[in-house]
Amino acid sequence: MLPQESRLKSPPASRSCLQSSSATSSSSQSTNRLTPDSTAAIPSACDGTYLGRSAMSAEAGGKQPLVSPRSGARCLSVEKQLRRARASDVDAPLSVCFDSRSMPDIPKPLLDLVLPTSQRWVGLQLRNAQLELCDDDWVASLAGKLPRLERLEIFDCANWLPPEGVFTTAPRLTRALTTSADTGEVSPPVELPWAQLTHYRGALEPAEHIPHLFLAADTLVECVLGRAGMLDVILQDDIDPERIPTPILLPRLRRLHLTSADLLDYITTPALEGLYLWSELWGIDDPDYWALVPFLQRSGCTLRSLALFNCDFGPTFTAELFNAVPLLEELLFEGTRVESGERMFAALSHSDDVSLLLPSLRELVYGYPNGTEPTETVFAAVKARVPTMRRFLLYEAEGWRVPEGDSRIRELKEMGVDAQWVSSDHPVVQRKHWGDF
Template structure:
């Protein structure tokens, strides 16, 4: 087999390399080459001959190199063309062509689930993907089961056609319907198209981003009464004042309705008041007056998780009022004083959105009277005080603890109390997740680090989150945590942009 040129890939037998004459001359000029001596006049003709002969060889070699480069470029282009042709034909044998349509669409559904905005928007862009995938997507009803109904003018027939097409592709799949910017002047044709499929609604979200002072009737929902056979989740996110939204009582006959979220995730908007089948509700989030919350809880004995935000109206519970929620496991409260009227023997997760010093006189008595075992405790806008430490001492089963400090100190008393010393008085020995938030430059960082070092790896602590509003020490101040991270502690320092995500996840139980 002939040898191949490493530069251009051509057989060496086909290359005619020039002969280069490096033979020494009859006169040795080594001494002149290594010094600055002036050559003899008799040597000048010979030196000029060497230069002339060498320059001719340089020109000849340059010409050969140029020709070889031209040939090499041609070979490279030919190789790329052949490689592209091979790659195109390899795609024919790709195993992805043999993926079952169900699995392919399942992967796409996972993508939608990981992106909330994508999940709420019709996936019209699917038409841009390859033909086989497009066919699978168009014939997979679940991909088309999320319907967004925007606020549009009555003459927007193009949008109506798109919604009709999506409903047709969704076949008989349960529908998640997001009704944005609800108002009395809705597009009747578009509303009629969506309302006709109300027997397939699984989720209904009613959103209004602009508050209006006048009454806001949603009478057009009346046609769904008695037809919500699949409805499981109801959401309202309405920027309005109390009493100016009228929702018809059409949900009392929804047999599968278990989740009702009647205010936004940031807990800003007052909840509309309307009739619901509270006895079957298991998950609830609402912003009502104290009396309305009382009425709801008395009618909802099967609640498992709820978030209760209070609208101040100057009223209170009658003396001796006690509401028992035997199935409640997760509770988020705007004010802990509500615990005085509550018994929840199964409660394991408690979130306080405002925790002044007076709150701690309520928390432990509630836990003891209910006989519950708290494992997750979130104290937002929390006062750092001795009463906090006494409360933690009475909650030995805590595994998840998040504290957002509301005052400037003394932070050190908390961290010193939580430092493991091996004594029976050590706090929260089962703690696996600890998060601490602050807005202050002086928050006893050294005491906090000493506490963490005492807990890891000797205790179950596995996750540490420190968050702040962006004005305190930068992440570089936490270099002392690096050895612990290298040992396996999941530790992060969250700034202004990421801290809200942690808080939102923690407070919405």
């Protein structure tokens, strides 16, 4: 396990991982639901509730992926389900989940049942913290046998060295997640077909992301670039300019979530609509904004959504940043100090005869520091935006306290604003942090 300071920001243990509610499979057929007859024999870390709400499950039309059983009896259950699936459609797509964290090896009888169906797999999840100790020849045997695979999830496998050439030979693979939102573990060194990926989530040293961005530059639509290790900066010697010329042009990238603002110095994103930035070491401060504003100006993108987690920056950056995103519609700001929030909301509430900063802002989410209360400046900024402002969410950063009966919230509701106090694991907050694909 990584030291706490070298891990991605993890939600509290009781939070469920971010779920996808809008993803749709490119397959025209509905994916078969293959589950054991009961959840009694399913490892508790991957229970039926989790699977039914997993991103892969939603991607496959809301069906549960196949769970690896613990015993021969469970294999019989899987065999019956496969038989039923073949009876209805021998070519129906399958989403498969191998989760064997409670056992060192996946039973051979199960492999003999499931591996022959690999030609039908559209989704594959490998979730096993012990894979590096297992016989993974069965994974290697999948090379060239995944013609329909569209989505790959590899979770809890940070120390695993995957066999080479397995997933690079999957011609339809476009979505790869190599770290999970609920734990933030380091990504394993898996080979991926970067030139065809449209969606990617991984956690690596910041400089390690750059070669992947270069290879996936023409296809990426959304990516979450987490941090692994103790550094969240890129050193000059980390990048070979002759091998990878920068800045890298990412012409199709629409949404970018990242922990290291230094990466912004190395990319240009003219189509970017959503930028979601956080840092787990020191927070977002002035040096990060020295990269942020020039990046926005260089890209010339029409940013519609911006999230700044764990944020503390000087007063000179407030107006400069907002002027760089004049058409912004959604803003999430999570402050580390009361002063940062006060500066931001004071700027948002100020207007004169000439202009109002962020005139198109319709959704505002504020994560205020633990142990503090939002001031009247915060609510005044929201009132100044009515009727354009449609939603206003408040949450205590890293906390769970949800006040009730606040008269200021009631007043905003009466003005037509969907105003509410929420917990820090609210879907809107989680989606901006971890993505939704």
